[in-house]
Amino acid sequence: MEKILTIAWKxxxxxxxxxxxxxxxxxxxxxxSLIIGLAFGSSGGELTIGVISVAIVNLDQGGVEGxxxxxxxxxLLSQPIARSNEATCQLSSESAPAxxxxxxxxxxxxxxxxxxLARAGVDEGIYAAAVIIPADFTSKxxxxxxxxxxxxTQLEKTQVEVYGSGASAISATIVRSITETVIQPFVTAxxxxxxxxxxxxxxxxxxxxxxxxDESAFAGFACAYxxxxxxxxLERQALDKVQARSxxxxxxxxxxxxxxxxxxxxxxxxxxxxxxxxxxxxVLQRLLSSPTxxxxxxxxxxxxxxWVIVLQILLLLVFLSIIASVSNGAFTFLWGNNWxxxxxxxxxxxxxxxxxxxFVVGLARTPEQATLLGTMVSMGLALLxxxxxxxxxxxxxxxxxFWGVDGFESLSSGDTAIxxxxxxxxxxxLILFSVGSWLxxxxxxx
Amino acid sequence: MDAMVETKGLxxxxxxxxxxxxxxxxxxxFSIHRGEIFSLLGPNGAGKTTTISMISGLIEPxxxxxxxxxxxIRQQPRQAKQLIGVVPQEIALYPELTARQNLWFFGRMYxxxxxxxxxxxxxxxxxxxLEERQHDRIxxxxxxxxxxxxxxxxxxxxxxxxxxxxxxxxxDPQNRRRILDTVFRLRDEYQMTVLYTTHLMEEAEELSDxxxxxxxxxxxxxxxxAELTERIGAEDRLVIEVKRPSDEETLLDALRAxxxxxxxxxxxDDLKDGDRRGGNTVMPAEEAVLTVYCQNGRKLLAEVLNIIxxxxxxxxxxxxxxxxxAVFLHLTGRALRD
Ligand SMILES: Nc1ncnc2c1ncn2[C@@H]1O[C@H](COP(=O)(O)OP(=O)(O)OP(=O)(O)O)[C@@H](O)[C@H]1O
Ligand SMILES: [Mg+2]
Numbered sequence: 125m126e127k128i129l130t131i132a133w134k135x136x137x138x139x140x141x142x143x144x145x146x147x148x149x150x151x152x153x154x155x156x157s158l159i160i161g162l163a164f165g166s167s168g169g170e171l172t173i174g175v176i177s178v179a180i181v182n183l184d185q186g187g188v189e190g191x192x193x194x195x196x197x198x199x200l201l202s203q204p205i206a207r208s209n210e211a212t213c214q215l216s217s218e219s220a221p222a223x224x225x226x227x228x229x230x231x232x233x234x235x236x237x238x239x240x241l242a243r244a245g246v247d248e249g250i251y252a253a254a255v256i257i258p259a260d261f262t263s264k265x266x267x268x269x270x271x272x273x274x275x276x277t278q279l280e281k282t283q284v285e286v287y288g289s290g291a292s293a294i295s296a297t298i299v300r301s302i303t304e305t306v307i308q309p310f311v312t313a314x315x316x317x318x319x320x321x322x323x324x325x326x327x328x329x330x331x332x333x334x335x336x337x338d339e340s341a342f343a344g345f346a347c348a349y350x351x352x353x354x355x356x357x358l359e360r361q362a363l364d365k366v367q368a369r370s371x372x373x374x375x376x377x378x379x380x381x382x383x384x385x386x387x388x389x390x391x392x393x394x395x396x397x398x399x400x401x402x403x404x405x406x407v408l409q410r411l412l413s414s415p416t417x418x419x420x421x422x423x424x425x426x427x428x429x430x431w432v433i434v435l436q437i438l439l440l441l442v443f444l445s446i447i448a449s450v451s452n453g454a455f456t457f458l459w460g461n462n463w464x465x466x467x468x469x470x471x472x473x474x475x476x477x478x479x480x481x482x483f484v485v486g487l488a489r490t491p492e493q494a495t496l497l498g499t500m501v502s503m504g505l506a507l508l509x510x511x512x513x514x515x516x517x518x519x520x521x522x523x524x525x526f527w528g529v530d531g532f533e534s535l536s537s538g539d540t541a542i543x544x545x546x547x548x549x550x551x552x553x554l555i556l557f558s559v560g561s562w563l564x565x566x567x568x569x570x
Numbered sequence: 571m572d573a574m575v576e577t578k579g580l581x582x583x584x585x586x587x588x589x590x591x592x593x594x595x596x597x598x599x600f601s602i603h604r605g606e607i608f609s610l611l612g613p614n615g616a617g618k619t620t621t622i623s624m625i626s627g628l629i630e631p632x633x634x635x636x637x638x639x640x641x642x643i644r645q646q647p648r649q650a651k652q653l654i655g656v657v658p659q660e661i662a663l664y665p666e667l668t669a670r671q672n673l674w675f676f677g678r679m680y681x682x683x684x685x686x687x688x689x690x691x692x693x694x695x696x697x698x699x700l701e702e703r704q705h706d707r708i709x710x711x712x713x714x715x716x717x718x719x720x721x722x723x724x725x726x727x728x729x730x731x732x733x734x735x736x737x738x739x740x741x742d743p744q745n746r747r748r749i750l751d752t753v754f755r756l757r758d759e760y761q762m763t764v765l766y767t768t769h770l771m772e773e774a775e776e777l778s779d780x781x782x783x784x785x786x787x788x789x790x791x792x793x794x795x796a797e798l799t800e801r802i803g804a805e806d807r808l809v810i811e812v813k814r815p816s817d818e819e820t821l822l823d824a825l826r827a828x829x830x831x832x833x834x835x836x837x838x839d840d841l842k843d844g845d846r847r848g849g850n851t852v853m854p855a856e857e858a859v860l861t862v863y864c865q866n867g868r869k870l871l872a873e874v875l876n877i878i879x880x881x882x883x884x885x886x887x888x889x890x891x892x893x894x895x896a897v898f899l900h901l902t903g904r905a906l907r908d
Contacts, residue, residue: 126678126683127678127679127681130675130678134664134667134675137667138664138666138667142666405660405661405663405665406658406659406660406662407662407664409628409658409662410656410658410676410723411679412627412628413623413626413627413628413651413656414651414656414676414679414680414727415648415651415652415679415680
């Protein structure tokens, strides 16, 4: 065991002394995340943001309390929010804090009636994305009013569709991100208020107001905030878990974590591949002729690679948080407040990533083949998993990057229900790791 | 005598990608005595490294077995490996680590630690004369320095038996001298057994208590240098460079007629000669080399000169005592250096 740890330590030490490698492992993904973040999520205003064309289709048929879909649509359209029982709230520049920018700076939204027409518009490139609010939006978001029914009712997730175009992938992602920001309070609110249903239903919009009391990115929300509306008692505890994220932060979370996992894939297969170098320089042979078992040498190498990957992703997560903090001018931790979940996700992602590395190198017959295969697999997983700015629907779920990023996004937004992510990553990691090690073991022959 | 290493029908057959077999080592049996320097002398590709790899437990023999201090390398590799220190032909070090870090790392692989490990490291660093550069990275070292660290790592575990696979490859004369002296010290001061491989006759001659000559995977001769040269008849050679005579046959016949000349060889090297003068003018060789084999070279010298001097002009003349080169030539019909 000591020998295994020594070998692993040596691997880690070697990486830490290689400045060029460190720059590639840490500098490049950070730079990419930062550039994308600044270009598309800037709240500081140093960079102008291209206005994104969006089609909004509201099919919501509403409920007794009104039409929540219409509220969402109005926010996205930067229109005054019409309320059934309230005076119209005007979007005024005074009501928004000075440094925030109205949503209309980001989005050029147009209302359409036909979802098919909207999707076709996206396909034709007229819109970067289409936001389609389903007919049952209000009814799904709203729990039944009758407390006796509440016991049996499961709260369902809303099915707002953001139809994105591959051609303007980044824009589509931003629209998705904005839409999620707008919708999330409705969903979270309805979860938070299970115990205090009666009060909240005096006016469901209060949920948004409360949740966004300190949200400054979107002027639309500032309008909705009105402490005099209704008498609300929401549990503070429940609210604390919800972390509102600016567009910049969301992009750091999504792109940043995707880049972290993407670049760690390179670390994985190049790290495992270095056994070929060891064989060429006869270091491997020297190890094998010492009283150290082949198994220990293999385990040490893989453990070392695993450590490097964990540290790489961890450092990137920390650096992304530092970027967010600097940008916000205040400490901002991007990855939620559930440390246990975060550590578990980090470890599962690392295992899945190193599994890919072992598998790729084990599968290849020569170091050259390993390089080719490693590059292709990393790129493929990145393409599928969204590291290049767009996702490919259900196919994305084939990529560990998707599961990792999805998990980090959940944690970031305060949602700790990432069991599925952990499960998928762990199973994938274990399978690839075992099959890969078995294959790789043959490559350690001299 | 007590055998430190004993191989029994040890053989290795590699299989190429196109599935043609390469018989790198063909069932060799030999033993190395405790406390001796044993050289394995053979040309490139003879099977020296393959033999060492098998007796250090690095590759599985295709046939036979080897016993290190009584332990079978196949059955008890762990015990056998504890006795061995290996100095590979390549610089088997981590270039990004310092000399000291390399020693530490490989020391750990022999389960050394703490004070004990530090003591061994200091010992090796002193022994290999590495104090000044011990904290520098290997990739900043000269070839000779790297070789010395490479040897040092092989000595960390205070082995009873050291394998050194061509440890002087690519080393300047000064460092070579140092390394050869080190080998003697290992035997004389530390009572180690050394298995030394080389394709350089001079090294084998200088170092070895006994020598095994290996060619095409077979040990074709084994013994002390005296034994080896005796075995081939221990003939001296008169090597005479002459201006090429017009009538070669008459000259050769005259020499062959001498009762004490057992064999006469005659060599004209047109191509080499042309090369040496350079250019594109085709020149037939003007010189030739006559080699006369006989029991006592010095005695025959005068008579041979007498015969030749009447017919050709002599450029140089030399009496060579039998050496390993001659042994190899005698056994294989090829020069060792080819
Ligand atoms: N892994 C291998 N696969 C196939 N053939 C091999 C392998 N290792 C060695 N050989 C072949 O076996 C033969 C003996 O090689 P070996 O390295 O033992 O020679 P050597 O005496 O050490 O030569 P050198 O002086 O060049 O180091 C050579 O023909 C070599 O090509
Ligand atoms: Mg060799």
